[in-house]
């Protein structure tokens with residue numbers, strides 16, 4: 603079984619081929635970061651145009667690395683949403699054209715399901731499982747009792763974790779995407795500023811980062827006005843301490859409540875050094891495994907879409923030729939028809 607997957611939901615043009623659900627035989631990613639950098643964020647029209655220009659090149663690269671042809675492919679999986687509609691459309695149309703021309707089944711994949719399934723390229727899932735998804739657009743605690751079924755038990759009420767990182771980076775004059783740079787700075791700083799932690803209601807597994815973000819911006823701004831010197835390293839370390847404490851504590855509480863066997867972290871912020879360390883410490887004495895994807899599979903890639911697509915394929919899900927990009931695709935209710 604070979605699943606070919608296409609991912610174009612944001613600013614990465616990606617094609618991957620996965621053998622038997624877990625063996626990564628090709629993982630081609632073309633990042634557009636350099637094109638969007640000067641605008642300080644992703645420009646949707648630019649992203650779509652780059653996807654159109656890159657998709658066939660990335661596709662060819664994947665086939666070359668894998669050393670196979672379209673004849674060997676079992677099914678074509680593609681991110682149908684959520685994401686930028688123009689960007690998604692390029693991938694969806696490329697996947698449809700390919701599947702149709704070669705008479706292969708087509709499978710639509712939810713981008714966040716993909717982020718979660720990146721972990722299955724390393725470890726078999728054991729249910730019930732709790733996933734903390736922390737990415738550029740999402741911060742969610744998701745309970746899974748079986749493959750392909752997602753129950754959102756908590757989510758952000760304002761900014762996503764990655765979004766907060768990127769905004770703090772901008773405040774500290776770091777280039778886009780700032781998440782990894784803030785993480786780097788945080789390693790060198792001291793947790794010397796007491797930023798707020800948003801716990802919300804006692805039983806809530808929801809998150810909020812806008813108060814923290816404002817506190818950081820105000821602190822930096824006030825220091826500048828009063829001529830007080832504060833180190834960017836210390837701001838980064840103190841900000842990261844707040845984010846990591848809330849993420850780890852809420853994940854731990856949810857994991858205990860639902861008695862899960864595994865905790866899997868997913869999305870771009872799963873690459874964060876502070877979060878990795880914090881989670882490992884928090885779960886050290888618990889009888890649960892905590893998994894993180896390898897760094898290259900934390901941010902957007904098509905390998906994760908292939909991993910999720912494989913399970914959908916095995917479960918008998920098939921999309922039809924009417925498959926369309928859905929920028930606000932819902933995780934709990936998505937799913938292709940079972941054939």
Ligand code: ATP
Nearest residue numbers: 737738739740764781782785870871873874901902
């Ligand atoms: P979504 O998956 O929600 O649609 P996205 O695809 O844009 O959003 P990802 O590619 O999963 O998001 O992750 C990108 C985000 O991860 C960016 O906000 C980036 O700053 C953040 N990020 C990446 N590495 C780190 C890190 N080491 N520390 C903190 N944040 C990071």
Ligand code: MG
Nearest residue numbers: 612613614902
């Ligand atoms: Mg990206």
Ligand code: FE
Nearest residue numbers: 737738901902
């Ligand atoms: Fe993503």
